[in-house]
Amino acid sequence: MSAPLTECLLRTIDEHYSLQDYQSDISPRWCTGCGDNGILTAVQRLCRDEQLPPEKTVFVSGIGCSSRLPHYMNAYGFHGLHGRALPVAEGIKMRRPDLHVFVSTGDGDCCSIGAAHWIHAIRYNMNMTVLLHDNQVYGLTKKQASPTSPRGLKSNTTPSGTWLDPINPLTTSLGVANVSFIAQAVDWIPELLYDIIEQAYRHKGFSLVRILQRCPEFLPTLFDPWVRNPASTRLLVHEDGIQLSAALSKTYRNQEVHDPGNIHRAREVSSLTEEIPVGILYRDDDVPCYEDLREGERPNTPGLVRTVLDEEFDKFTIWPEEQPTDAAN
Amino acid sequence: MEIIPAEIQPPARSIAGASGNRIRLASERVTNGGDGADLVIAFNEQVLLSRVRANELNQDCIILLEDKWRTDQDADIAAAYATVCDELTASGYRLHEVPMEEECLKLVPDPRRGKNMFALGMLCSIYSMDLELAREQVRFTFRKKDEKITLRNIELLEAGWNWAKANLDIKFTIPASRPREPQIVVNGNTALALGVVASGMEVCAMYPITPATSASHYLSEIFEKVGCVVHQAEDEIAACAFAVGASYAGKCALTITSGPGLSLKQEVIGLAVMSEIPLVVIDVQRGGPSTGQPTKVEQGDLFAAMFGGHGDAPKIVMAASTIEDCFYSVITARKIAETFNMVVVVLTDASLATAQQPFPRPHFSEQWLAPPVDQSAIASGARPYDWDPKTGLATRFIPGQPNGMHCLTGLAHDRDSHVAYDPDINQEGIRHRGLKLAAFQKTLKAPALFGGEEGDLLLVGWGSTKGAIEEAVTRLREEGQAVSAMHFKFLQPMASGIEDVLHRFKKVMTIENNWCDQFDDGLIDGENRRYTALAMLLRSRFLVDVDCWGEVRGQPIKPGTIATVARDAMNGMR
Ligand SMILES: Cc1ncc(C[n+]2csc(CCOP(=O)(O)OP(=O)(O)O)c2C)c(N)n1
Ligand code: SF4
Numbered sequence: 001m002s003a004p005l006t007e008c009l010l011r012t013i014d015e016h017y018s019l020q021d022y023q024s025d026i027s028p029r030w031c032t033g034c035g036d037n038g039i040l041t042a043v044q045r046l047c048r049d050e051q052l053p054p055e056k057t058v059f060v061s062g063i064g065c066s067s068r069l070p071h072y073m074n075a076y077g078f079h080g081l082h083g084r085a086l087p088v089a090e091g092i093k094m095r096r097p098d099l100h101v102f103v104s105t106g107d108g109d110c111c112s113i114g115a116a117h118w119i120h121a122i123r124y125n126m127n128m129t130v131l132l133h134d135n136q137v138y139g140l141t142k143k144q145a146s147p148t149s150p151r152g153l154k155s156n157t158t159p160s161g162t163w164l165d166p167i168n169p170l171t172t173s174l175g176v177a178n179v180s181f182i183a184q185a186v187d188w189i190p191e192l193l194y195d196i197i198e199q200a201y202r203h204k205g206f207s208l209v210r211i212l213q214r215c216p217e218f219l220p221t222l223f224d225p226w227v228r229n230p231a232s233t234r235l236l237v238h239e240d241g242i243q244l245s246a247a248l249s250k251t252y253r254n255q256e257v258h259d260p261g262n263i264h265r266a267r268e269v270s271s272l273t274e275e276i277p278v279g280i281l282y283r284d285d286d287v288p289c290y291e292d293l294r295e296g297e298r299p300n301t302p303g304l305v306r307t308v309l310d311e312e313f314d315k316f317t318i319w320p321e322e323q324p325t326d327a328a329n
Numbered sequence: 330m331e332i333i334p335a336e337i338q339p340p341a342r343s344i345a346g347a348s349g350n351r352i353r354l355a356s357e358r359v360t361n362g363g364d365g366a367d368l369v370i371a372f373n374e375q376v377l378l379s380r381v382r383a384n385e386l387n388q389d390c391i392i393l394l395e396d397k398w399r400t401d402q403d404a405d406i407a408a409a410y411a412t413v414c415d416e417l418t419a420s421g422y423r424l425h426e427v428p429m430e431e432e433c434l435k436l437v438p439d440p441r442r443g444k445n446m447f448a449l450g451m452l453c454s455i456y457s458m459d460l461e462l463a464r465e466q467v468r469f470t471f472r473k474k475d476e477k478i479t480l481r482n483i484e485l486l487e488a489g490w491n492w493a494k495a496n497l498d499i500k501f502t503i504p505a506s507r508p509r510e511p512q513i514v515v516n517g518n519t520a521l522a523l524g525v526v527a528s529g530m531e532v533c534a535m536y537p538i539t540p541a542t543s544a545s546h547y548l549s550e551i552f553e554k555v556g557c558v559v560h561q562a563e564d565e566i567a568a569c570a571f572a573v574g575a576s577y578a579g580k581c582a583l584t585i586t587s588g589p590g591l592s593l594k595q596e597v598i599g600l601a602v603m604s605e606i607p608l609v610v611i612d613v614q615r616g617g618p619s620t621g622q623p624t625k626v627e628q629g630d631l632f633a634a635m636f637g638g639h640g641d642a643p644k645i646v647m648a649a650s651t652i653e654d655c656f657y658s659v660i661t662a663r664k665i666a667e668t669f670n671m672v673v674v675v676l677t678d679a680s681l682a683t684a685q686q687p688f689p690r691p692h693f694s695e696q697w698l699a700p701p702v703d704q705s706a707i708a709s710g711a712r713p714y715d716w717d718p719k720t721g722l723a724t725r726f727i728p729g730q731p732n733g734m735h736c737l738t739g740l741a742h743d744r745d746s747h748v749a750y751d752p753d754i755n756q757e758g759i760r761h762r763g764l765k766l767a768a769f770q771k772t773l774k775a776p777a778l779f780g781g782e783e784g785d786l787l788l789v790g791w792g793s794t795k796g797a798i799e800e801a802v803t804r805l806r807e808e809g810q811a812v813s814a815m816h817f818k819f820l821q822p823m824a825s826g827i828e829d830v831l832h833r834f835k836k837v838m839t840i841e842n843n844w845c846d847q848f849d850d851g852l853i854d855g856e857n858r859r860y861t862a863l864a865m866l867l868r869s870r871f872l873v874d875v876d877c878w879g880e881v882r883g884q885p886i887k888p889g890t891i892a893t894v895a896r897d898a899m900n901g902m903r
Contacts, residue, residue: 024736026747053731054734055728055729055730055731055732055733055734056728056729058578058728059736060574063739070736071736071738071747071748073736074734075734076726076728076733076734076735076736076737077734077735077736077737077738078574078577078736078737079736079737079738079739079740080570080573080600080604080737080738080739081570081596081597081600081739084566084567084570084596084597086567087562087563087566087567087568087570087571087574088570088571088573088574088577089574090571090574091532091534091570091571091572091573091574091575091576091577091578091582092574092575092577092578092728093574093578094532094558094560094571094574094575094578095531095532095558095575095578095579095580096578096579096728096729098729099578099728099729116563116564116567117563117567119563120562120563120567294558294560296553296555296556296557296558297553297556298554298555298556299556300529300531300555300556300557301556302695302698304554304555304556305526305527305529305555305693305698306693306695308526308551308554308555309523309526309527309691309693310693312523312526312551313513313523313690313691316513316514316515316519317511317512317513317690318508318511318512318513318514318687319511320507320508320509320510320511321507
């Protein structure tokens with residue numbers, strides 16, 4: 001009796017993944033102070049806490065500073081094309097429900113070149129966790145305006161400031177059919193960043209976390225008003241949302257009890273401009289996932305292919321003379 | 330073959346709005362649409378004009394024309410009808426005015442929904458067909474409908490038969506040759522879809538585009554029955570990326586499109602090449618560039634398929650030349666894609682897509698299917714791009730395989746899939762990805778020659794023109810001319826032995842459905858002439874002075890046209 005038990009225990013110990021098990025042999029090359037570092041840490045912690053087998057976990061990204069994240073994970077990674085992370089992730093998930101799929105995408109990647117895919121990905125509601133690293137600027141290509149840049153932002157392509165109001169990724173997402181999980185986090189409150197990503201991961205469906213991410217290289221002071229003044233951050237708390245530690249609660253007094261089931265309030269809160277809402281804005285566990293809707297009734301086997309092909313061929317076949325079909329009717 | 334207008338409901342009686350079917354009958358196997366029509370049935374004189382102007386009718390063509398327009402209440406219509414009839418008769422066509430609607434009215438309240446059966450009945454009589462067989466077909470076609478509908482249609486069929494028998498003195502007999510083995514009759518797009526099922530691919534991601542869509546329609550009907558998915562994505566870029574994602578996750582997937590969609594997919598195709606993900610891309614070519622001629626045939630995408638994306642992106646390009654070939658090409662393409670971890674582009678076109686042709690019913694083989702997704706552990710120390718120095722091949726690591734974790738990237742990368750910063754590594758990667766093409770090329774045999782092994786003129790083609798070119802060669806050889814044909818299935822890479830063939834003929838000329846400059850345009854000379862696509866490839870690869878002939882009329886090239894072109898070319902040689 002005892003031998004199998006020890007073996008069993010040994011195996012559990014053996015298979016326990018530590019933080020290091022999720023760190024690749026490449027060290028991150030983001031700038032010092034870049035918010036992406038904190039996002040990576042949170043994701044690695046999540047993988048450890050959820051004990052995700054690295055070989056069953058896929059990190060998909062587009063192109064941009066933020067899209068370098070998969071290189072720093074010890075897991076399967078897919079660092080593809082600018083704007084196209086979401087359709088690649090959908091293709092991966094479609095026939096492989098056993099894989100845990102994460103997507104890292106920048107504000108240019110997601111809300112500009114990949115905007116069509118972003119809208120449709122929400123509608124498909126495939127089970128994946130999407131981290132929108134929103135630094136409100138193009139980092140990798142060196143400081144051009146992004147569709148989420150605040151109006152008036154001076155950049156290399158808008159030396160006298162941008163002319164247009166930004167796209168609000170939250171309200172936009174909340175307007176799409178089948179939306180099932182929208183949250184917002186900021187890189188400078190790591191505790192909540194982790195919490196929110198964890199809830200996103202645990203939600204079955206398309207979970208989008210917009211993360212306000214600092215880019216000290218190109219916009220070193222952009223988020224200062226919020227980083228320096230906790231009162232301008234509104235924490236959305238709820239028993240179905242995030243709960244605060246005592247310490248956090250003391251620093252961040254601007255709190256609102258927000259039920260993630262309330263889409264109307266979610267839209268209102270998302271529209272705030274002076275304050276940054278942080279928390280779970282919206283969650284609906286009942287939206288079906290596209291991959292489940294499209295799951296075949298029968299698995300694809302050689303026998304089935306043979307049967308179906310023969311049935312189809314029968315519809316189109318002219319038989320030789322001796323065949324009885326002519327005489328039958 | 331179908332004649333498809335650009336609009337869903339083109340204005341009635343418009344010249345551009347002609348829609349219809351071309352049928353070629355013979356006692357032996359028909360390989361192409363043939364030359365001009367010997368007999369045509371038209372429901373109004375205007376649509377007929379479009380066929381006359383396109384030179385689609387033989388000089389003494391028999392025309393059976395709906396006659397109700399002669400007495401139309403609108404004087405303009407009646408006048409137009411009368412004028413066209415006079416013109417047609419004057420041009421030598423054998424015009425018969427037929428009261429089709431009037432006759433049908435005796436049986437149905439709305440003759441517009443029945444005169445097709447009447448026309449079919451006339452054809453059965455004219456071509457001495459067995460009326461009982463026709464009745465059977467009608468019963469089969471309407472088997473899911475109310476019995477009354479079947480009966481009504483049979484009555485219309487018989488009415489047409491009787492009317493023709495009583496009023497027309499036209500009779501042909503083309504004896505049927507019954508097949509010795511079962512044949513299936515489908516169009517090229519249906520064949521493609523059947524090929525997809527037979528290939529073992531499980532995901533087809535697409536965005537609707539003419540003339541590729543009908544393949545996806547039929548596939549949508551049958552794919553779920555074998556537990557697979559047709560995903561209509563938000564656009565072609567997403568469709569291609571979706572297929573790449575599915576392929577990366579274990580089994581080769583496909584995307585199917587036409588010219589404009591191929592252009593959009595190019596960046597993703599490049600990613601698949603760079604990261605060595607197997608992918609099958611089917612391009613049902615239509616007229617281009619831009620939106621071009623959506624419903625018309627053209628072979629304009631060869632270079633887009635080969636070189637369409639940026640950078641050096643070697644991929645395999647093959648072309649289906651018959652409807653049967655559409656079926657088997659998909660199976661072959663999937664196999665090659667997964668063996669070499671490459672992108673395989675299969676080119677078909679609008680004429681293959683809608684034309685029907687019988688071919689032997691395929692016998693399913695499990696060999697066609699893909700093996701199950703490999704989830705075994707990767708040996709420790711193995712590297713995701715451990716390129717074989719001789720063949721360039723590397724093993725594919727699939728998510729789920731323990732020890733295989735790596736970050737695939739579209740950036741230049743080393744054997745560990747790490748982003749390459751070392752100048753040698755980009756060279757290494759490009760070299761090995763290119764070597765795979767050579768490794769595959771070694772498996773190819775030069776295409777067999779049609780006609781003789783050497784001679785005066787060699788006609789070279791690819792894709793749907795095969796039947797027409799070979800029929801032209803047969804006619805020319807019957808005239809005693811030393812003409813042969815060679816037809817390419819693989820355009821990239823090309824098989825060994827082709828150069829040798831080119832040298833065995835005094836003149837080599839490609840026949841293609843894409844553009845080449847003509848010397849009768851004053852500005853065109855030997856230094857600036859643009860050649861058809863295949864000619865350009867052959868010239869640059871083999872340094873042989875290959876000539877070319879091409880047209881972009883949106884119609885399949887006719888065997889008679891090719892024969893004339895070949896005769897002219899040989900006259901030029903003398
Ligand atoms: C088709 C294409 N267009 C443009 C680029 C250049 N490009 C790379 S990243 C990028 C924008 C990066 O901004 P964002 O997505 O916000 O990510 P960040 O670098 O800020 O994390 C651009 C325009 C590209 N790689 N591919
Ligand atoms: S440029 Fe900005 S976003 Fe990119 S790594 Fe540096 S700090 Fe981060």
